[in-house]
Amino acid sequence: MSILDQLAAQWMAAKESEKTAVEFRRTAEDAMLEEIKLNNDEGTVNRETSGHDIKITMRNNRKVDGGKLQELAAENGVAEYLPVLFRWKPDINKAAWDAAADNIKSPLAGAITTKPSRPSFSITLKKD
Numbered sequence: 001m002s003i004l005d006q007l008a009a010q011w012m013a014a015k016e017s018e019k020t021a022v023e024f025r026r027t028a029e030d031a032m033l034e035e036i037k038l039n040n041d042e043g044t045v046n047r048e049t050s051g052h053d054i055k056i057t058m059r060n061n062r063k064v065d066g067g068k069l070q071e072l073a074a075e076n077g078v079a080e081y082l083p084v085l086f087r088w089k090p091d092i093n094k095a096a097w098d099a100a101a102d103n104i105k106s107p108l109a110g111a112i113t114t115k116p117s118r119p120s121f122s123i124t125l126k127k128d
Contacts, residue, residue: 008123011121011123012123015123032056042059042060043057043058044056044057044058066088070082092112
């Protein structure tokens, strides 16, 4: 067995351990939520037991449809509040950027920072 095969086997074992640990932790969390009988309101709840201090923070995820938001703000005369109430976060359309001409990309390139991300791995066993 090569070193790379050994490392791949270690990686697969670690991923399986992670999956098992996450499932185990989430099962415990779900049971605690049932025991405490929390509703879905945002906020923080603290509970003390004889051996533990438990802090549970509930949050809601929100997504904003930028086009719809601008349309509603314009219709209702509140567009000037958008920069105060919302953060505008441009996101690159990589395929369109790559396809764009250099004379378009060049003046905009200074606004884009590129950093390498951690590589993703997917390893499976070969079936003989």
